[in-house]
Amino acid sequence: MYILINVFYLLAAYKWGDWRNWKLYYPTILFLIIGDFLYNFLLYKKSMWVFHDLILPNHTIITILAMFVSYSSTVLIYLGRFPEDWNKRFLWFLLWVGIYLSVEYLDSMFGFITYHNGWNMLWSVLFTGIIFIILPIHQKRPLLAWLLSLIIIVTLLNIFDVKISEMK
DSSP states (O other): OHHHHHHHHHHHHHHHSOGGGHHHHHHHHHHHHHHHHHHHHHTTTSOSEEEOOSSSOSHHHHHHHIIIIIIHHHHHHHTTTOOSSHHHHHHHHHHHHHHHHHHHHHHHHTTSEEEOTTOOHHHHHHHHHHHHHHHHHHHHOHHHHHHHHHHHHHHHHHHTTOOGGGOO
């Protein structure tokens, strides 16, 4: 399943991604990848979600594939075609949140993602929205995006009662 999803993202990036300006988006791609690495590292012992697949062997491989293919493709398209008009920005934001949540919903229906430790689809809706708000902020004001991300991470760790002593 995840190979197919990543093939679709790659094809979409090939067709709609702003490849000419990839260097402009590279820091934001790394920002998104680092965020996922932080999740997987900080919550190694207390995962909020786990990916499963019929072909790929485990969550780690699936996540690494997503980091390098899906996230890169997403940033190249989402920011590469980010509208100037605020109304169009909002619709663009809704489209991308909808894409990500639709994929996640289908994955959850077929058992390709399971939720744990209090996480559920509603948390994913909120978190996905935050991701697509923070990406353009990072593109224009990276330090602000890092500060907001730190606040969000600490808030989520508190909400889900993740203790430093529980971390690896």
